[in-house]
Amino acid sequence: MQPHSSNTRKLVTGFVLALALTLIAFAAVWTLAFPVELTFGIIAISALFQVAVHLHYFLGIDSKTPVENILAMAFAGVLIFLMVGGSLWIMFDLYERMMM
Amino acid sequence: MNSYRPTTSRSPGPTEETLDVRDFGFWLYLMTDAVIFSLLFATYVVMFQNTATGPLPVEVFDIKHVFAETMFLLVSSVTFGFASLACVREHKGQAIIWLIVTIIFGLGFISLEVAEFVGMINSGAAPQTSGFLTAFFSLVGTHGAHVSLGMIGITVMIFQILIKGLTSPVKSRLHRLGMFWHFLDIVWIGIFSIVYMPAWLI
Numbered sequence: 001m002q003p004h005s006s007n008t009r010k011l012v013t014g015f016v017l018a019l020a021l022t023l024i025a026f027a028a029v030w031t032l033a034f035p036v037e038l039t040f041g042i043i044a045i046s047a048l049f050q051v052a053v054h055l056h057y058f059l060g061i062d063s064k065t066p067v068e069n070i071l072a073m074a075f076a077g078v079l080i081f082l083m084v085g086g087s088l089w090i091m092f093d094l095y096e097r098m099m100m
Numbered sequence: 101m102n103s104y105r106p107t108t109s110r111s112p113g114p115t116e117e118t119l120d121v122r123d124f125g126f127w128l129y130l131m132t133d134a135v136i137f138s139l140l141f142a143t144y145v146v147m148f149q150n151t152a153t154g155p156l157p158v159e160v161f162d163i164k165h166v167f168a169e170t171m172f173l174l175v176s177s178v179t180f181g182f183a184s185l186a187c188v189r190e191h192k193g194q195a196i197i198w199l200i201v202t203i204i205f206g207l208g209f210i211s212l213e214v215a216e217f218v219g220m221i222n223s224g225a226a227p228q229t230s231g232f233l234t235a236f237f238s239l240v241g242t243h244g245a246h247v248s249l250g251m252i253g254i255t256v257m258i259f260q261i262l263i264k265g266l267t268s269p270v271k272s273r274l275h276r277l278g279m280f281w282h283f284l285d286i287v288w289i290g291i292f293s294i295v296y297m298p299a300w301l302i
Contacts (some may be wrong), residue, residue, distance in 0.1 A: 011181040018174055026167055029297050036301050047293035051286055058177055058282040064166050076131035080138040087139070091146040 014057020022052040119272040126276040128281050133246075134148045137287050140239040141294055148299075150231035157232065157299035160225045162216075166296045169212045170288065173247075176205035177285040180254075184278045192266055195274075198256050202281070213244050240291060245285050256281045 025046040028039045055061045061069075112222055113120075148157060184200035217237070220226070227237040260270050 008182075009182070010186060011178060011185065014181075018177075022170055022174065025293065025297065026170075029300050031164060032301075039301055040298070043293050043297050047289050050289050054177075054282060054286045054289070055153045056198070058181060058285070059279060066124070068124060072124075072128055072131050076134050079135050083135070084138050084142040087142045088145060 010057055014053055017053045017057070018050055021046040021053065114269055116268075119268065122272060123276060123279075126279060130279060133283070134287075137239075137242070137290070140235075140242060141290060144235040144239050144295060147235035148295075149230040152230035152232075154229035154233060155223075155225050157236075157295075158302070160220050160223070160233075161296050161299050163296070163300060165212060165216055165230075166292055169209055169216075170292055172205050172209040172212065173288050174284050176202050176209065177282055179205060180278050180281045184274065187261075187266060187271055189276050190266055192261060196258055196261055199254050199261075203251055203254050206247060206254070210244060210247055210251070213240070217241075236295065239295065243284065243287055243291060246280075246287075248293070250277070250284060251280050253280070 025043050028034060028042040032039070034042070061073075151157075179198050179202045183195050183202060186192075186194035186198055220233075225233055229236050254277065257270075257274050260273065264270050
């Protein structure tokens with residue numbers, strides 16, 4: 001979490017990785033070179049990797065990050081899983097039943 | 101942990117420990133903000149097919165425009181990183197220059213976004229047109245409002261560095277503002293992956 005743990009090389013590495021992942025996703029959508037399902041997979045995987053790259057290289061999350069910060073992030077993850085997962089489950093189940 | 105020194109002027113000023121606690125408090129705020137954005141994403145996913153008599157997502161989104169916005173925000177995240185590094189290395193002038201560069205890229209992003217919103221509203225794709233557009237403007241607008249607030253924050257930090265110098269409270273504030281700015285770039289990854297890209301595929 002401390003600013004001194006980051007340095008120029010780490011920042012530039014993060015930028016190159018983030019740029020590459022962004023370009024992969026945009027190129028897949030722009031060219032439509034692959035089937036739609038595969039393109040969705042490419043978007044999802046490059047987005048997840050890019051979030052990880054940003055967390056590590058830009059926000060400085062690593063093994064030295066205080067455990068309470070990681071716990072707060074994990075708790076937010078649980079809340080997001082419950083609320084987003086629950087909302088989508090209920091609403092799409094409702095759509096399906098309304099169309100019967 | 102060694103970059104924070106207690107101030108030596110008349111007032112004792114915050115200690116290293118209280119500044120660490122503020123970092124943690126700000127981290128908790130960011131996590132709550134992540135929950136807000138997640139629910140706006142969930143709302144969008146539930147609503148995006150409800151276009152009523154309005155336009156479809158694919159008719160209002162432009163891939164080149166979104167790509168330009170993405171690049172502006174990504175580059176601004178990196179330039180803020182350089183500002184933070186300059187601040188740690190006690191290079192006051194460099195820190196200010198990188199912050200100004202960050203604001204320029206941030207302004208580039210916001211002007212593209214405002215142009216997109218105005219163009220959509222003028223072509224009949226206003227927030228009240230359909231459930232899809234309400235959810236779209238809520239999510240992307242909330243992100244844009246955060247970026248705008250972040251730029252006000254950067255402007256304030258430039259003046260604090262100019263007037264107060266790189267004291268430990270100023271450094272600590274700049275660090276938290278950097279966390280905010282990088283966080284917004286992470287939210288944008290979700291926006292282009294969940295809102296824009298699927299629209300061109302379906």
